Amino acid sequence: MKRVLRALGNLKCGEKALGISLLCAATTILLPAQTFTTLHSFDNTDGTAVGAGLLEALDGNLYGTTGAGGTNKQGTVYKLTPTGSLTTEYNFCAPLACSDGAYPQGALTQGSDGTLCGTTSEGGTGSGGTFFKITLGGTLTTLYSFCSQSGCADGFSPEAALLQAPNGDFYGTTYGGGSNGNYGTVFKITPSGSLTTLHSFCSEAACADGYGPIAPLVQSPDGNIYGTTLLGGTCAVAAGCGTLFKITPEGALITLHTFCVQGYPRCPDGSDPTALVQAADGDLYGTTEEGGAYGGPYGAGTVYKITPSGTLTTLHSFDGTDGDVPDGLVQANDGNFYGTTNIGGLGGSKSQGIGTIFEMTPSGALTSLYSFCLEHGCPDGNNANGIIQSTNGDFYGTAYLGGSSGNGTAFSLSVGLPAFVRAQPSYGSVGQVVKLWGHVAGATRVTFDGTPTTFAVVSSSEITTTVPAGARSGAVQVVTPSGTLSGNVSFTVLP
Numbered sequence: 101m102k103r104v105l106r107a108l109g110n111l112k113c114g115e116k117a118l119g120i121s122l123l124c125a126a127t128t129i130l131l132p133a134q135t136f137t138t139l140h141s142f143d144n145t146d147g148t149a150v151g152a153g154l155l156e157a158l159d160g161n162l163y164g165t166t167g168a169g170g171t172n173k174q175g176t177v178y179k180l181t182p183t184g185s186l187t188t189e190y191n192f193c194a195p196l197a198c199s200d201g202a203y204p205q206g207a208l209t210q211g212s213d214g215t216l217c218g219t220t221s222e223g224g225t226g227s228g229g230t231f232f233k234i235t236l237g238g239t240l241t242t243l244y245s246f247c248s249q250s251g252c253a254d255g256f257s258p259e260a261a262l263l264q265a266p267n268g269d270f271y272g273t274t275y276g277g278g279s280n281g282n283y284g285t286v287f288k289i290t291p292s293g294s295l296t297t298l299h300s301f302c303s304e305a306a307c308a309d310g311y312g313p314i315a316p317l318v319q320s321p322d323g324n325i326y327g328t329t330l331l332g333g334t335c336a337v338a339a340g341c342g343t344l345f346k347i348t349p350e351g352a353l354i355t356l357h358t359f360c361v362q363g364y365p366r367c368p369d370g371s372d373p374t375a376l377v378q379a380a381d382g383d384l385y386g387t388t389e390e391g392g393a394y395g396g397p398y399g400a401g402t403v404y405k406i407t408p409s410g411t412l413t414t415l416h417s418f419d420g421t422d423g424d425v426p427d428g429l430v431q432a433n434d435g436n437f438y439g440t441t442n443i444g445g446l447g448g449s450k451s452q453g454i455g456t457i458f459e460m461t462p463s464g465a466l467t468s469l470y471s472f473c474l475e476h477g478c479p480d481g482n483n484a485n486g487i488i489q490s491t492n493g494d495f496y497g498t499a500y501l502g503g504s505s506g507n508g509t510a511f512s513l514s515v516g517l518p519a520f521v522r523a524q525p526s527y528g529s530v531g532q533v534v535k536l537w538g539h540v541a542g543a544t545r546v547t548f549d550g551t552p553t554t555f556a557v558v559s560s561s562e563i564t565t566t567v568p569a570g571a572r573s574g575a576v577q578v579v580t581p582s583g584t585l586s587g588n589v590s591f592t593v594l595p
Contacts, residue, residue, distance in 0.1 A: 133516055136470050138480050139184030139496075140510040141503030144169045146188050147176040150498045150508030152207045152261075153428075153486045154180070155216070156522075158537045159236055160561040162496055162510075163189075163216055165204035169507065174202035175220070177234055180510055182492065189238035198223035200242050201230035206316070207261040209270070211291060212524075212535075217270060219258035228256025228277060231270075231289055243293030252277035254297055255285035260375075261316040263325065265349060266525050266532075271298075271325055273313035278302070283311035286327070286347055298351030307332040309355050310343030315375040315428070318384070320408060321527045321592045324348055326356075326384055328373040333358030341371035342388070344406060356410035360391060367391030369414055370402035375428035375486070377437070380589055381462065383407050385415075385437060387426035392417030400424040400444060403437070403460060415464030420444045422468050423456040428486040430495075433520045433588040436461050438469075438495060440484035445471035454482030455499070457513055470513060478502035481509035489588065491538035491561075493517040520588045521563075521578050527592035528567050534576075534591075536563040542581045548591060549574025567593060 142148055147166025154162045162180040170176035174193035180186050193202045201220030208218045215233045224230040228247025234240040247256040255274030262270045270289050278285040278300030286299040301311040310329030317327040325347050332340035333355070341360035347353040360367035370388030379385050385405045392399040392414070400418035403426065418424055423441025431437050437460045445456035445468060454473040460466040473482045481499025489495050495513045503509040521538035528534055536546070541560040546553055553568035563578065576587035 134469060135514040136480065137184075137512045137514075138503070138509050139512055140180060140186045141479070141505055142166065142169065142507040142509065143505040144507050146170065146186060147178060148507035149175075149500065150510070151205055151485055151500055153498060154488055154496050154510070155208045155210060156488060156490050156496070157210050157216065157236065158214060158535065158562045159559070160491075160537075162490070163208050164498060164510070165206070165208060165218060166508070167203050167205055167221075174198060174223070175204045177204070177208070177216070177218070177238075177240070179236075182490065182494075182496075182512070184510070186510070190234060190240050192220060193223060199225050199245075200240060201232060205259040209262045209264060210524075211264055211270075212268060213291065217262055217264070217291075219260075219262065219272065221257045221259050221275075226252075226256070228252055228254075229258050229274070231258070231262075231272075231293060231295075233291070244289060244295050246274060247277060251279070252282075253279045253300070254295060255287060255300075259314045263317045263319055265319055265325075266528065267349070269349075271317050271319075271349075273315075273317065273327065275312055275314055283307065283332075284313050284329070286313070286317070286325075286351070286353070288349070299347060299353045301329060302332065306334070307340060308334050308358075309353060310340065310345065310358075315373070318376050318378050320378055320382075320384075321594065322408065324408070326376055326378075326408075328376060328386065330372055333360075335360035335367075335371070341367060341391070342373045344373060344376075344384075344386070344410075344412075346408070357406060357412050359388060366393070367399055368393050368417070369412060370399070370404060374426070377429045377431055379405070379431050379437075379462070380435065385429050385431070387428055387439065389425045389427075389442075394419035401426045401441070403429070403439075403464065403466070405462075416460060416466045418444065421446075422466060423458060427484070429460075430487060430489055431589070432489045432495075432517060433493070433586070434517055438487060438489070440486050440497060442483050446473075454478060454502075455484045457484065457487065457495070457497075459515075469515065472499065473502065477506075479504055481511060487513070489517070491520055491522055491588075493519045519585060521576060521585045523576050523587050523589075523591055526587075526589050527594055529594045530567050530569050530571065532567050534565055534567060536565060536576065536578060536587075537561050538578070538585055539582070540578050540580060540585065543578050544581075545579035547577050548572075548593070
């Protein structure tokens with residue numbers, strides 16, 4: 101079942117089979133203190149194939165992409181209010197031959213200038229996808245077309261959200277292309293669209309450095325960038341089981357871990373890794389789609405942590421009843437991790453489950469919070485794509501399928517966590533400009549680990565401030581008429 105769904109995930113133009121919803125059962129595992137809400141059901145005219153997660157922007161709204169559907173059937177960019185009002189901001193493939201791109205697969209990133217940046221997996225003048233920016237008002241500019249170089253040495257089919265580093269440049273990956281063939285790349289691109297290929301995968305014998313990256317990159321306060329490849333590495337499988345790598349902003353890559361090093365097919369350390377998250381304790385946490393100690397011959401996936409030096413610990417192995425095919429994590433302001441599984445759940449046979457939302461402590465104790473497809477037809481959605489935590493404390497996410505029209509949903513889950521402020525970036529040196537956003541209307545005081553600083557209230561959801569002299573690493577706090585808001589992660593003051 102899992103491999104069928106993963107194969108369906110590679111289809112374009114809304115070709116996924118909607119009959120999966122027939123497997124759902126009318127059972128709930130939602131605890132009394134939690135509230136799940138289906139905010140929007142996509143109907144194809146406003147998008148379908150909702151394969152990317154959401155972004156909370158500085159204006160307090162949520163933004164996302166659909167991989168297909170819309171006016172031109174090639175995907176959309178949309179805005180969603182926290183209460184569920186959706187506006188289509190852009191329909192791809194507007195010009196002839198889709199020079200603006202088609203089929204966006206990754207989530208959006210808000211740049212330091214306030215515009216949203218993203219990629220499409222196809223289209224553009226090179227037909228290998230595009231890098232674009234779009235204003236909050238819906239004006240889109242195509243800045244780069246992939247596969248513009250001979251042999252697609254610059255890569256093609258970018259499928260993951262972009263990372264903007266403190267230097268202002270964006271970092272990302274392409275699933276294919278590169279100077280070594282069709283194995284993918286890591287690239288750097290300026291806000292104006294000047295691209296540099298930092299690494300072409302399969303540069304080592306037998307693709308020991310991995311290939312096929314599809315997950316977003318993360319940057320640590322040490323300046324290095326971390327990511328995963330879906331395939332490759334030195335495990336005993338011809339195609340490989342995926343890697344976790346570290347790369348400098350200049351492009352020097354080191355493979356920190358090859359998955360399935362403990363034996364195929366069980367792979368107790370996991371295989372097919374997805375997205376990483378930089379945690380408050382300095383370690384990286386992530387998920388693998390397959391492998392682990394349970395769940396049939398291929399495993400149902402794992403949650404792991406890995407130190408920046410490469411020591412990996414498997415924290416949880418899914419067994420199907422608690423989910424199957426996990427899809428990334430977010431660390432919430434209570435210190436715990438939250439995530440989704442693409443299938444599994446319902447507390448019974450994993451062949452019936454169509455995804456879950458779960459909570460996990462840093463030590464690996466996992467609790468299933470919600471199972472999708474609680475009613476016939478799956479009006480709440482199925483095949484979830486990960487979640488984010490909004491500054492109001494609630495979680496928001498999308499589901500690829502389900503909803504009233506079967507084209508996917510956007511949803512929220514409240515578990516009673518408090519509101520907070522988010523810092524962009526979450527680390528910096530004294531004097532560096534930092535943006536804080538959340539429900540900051542009427543703010544009267546901003547501190548970095550207790551050290552006050554000057555600030556300007558840009559809007560009811562945004563503050564601009566600077567790291568003050570004498571500040572130490574710790575909590576950023578904003579005093580408002582409704583109470584004191586703390587940062588969701590500790591702010592790191594760099595030398």
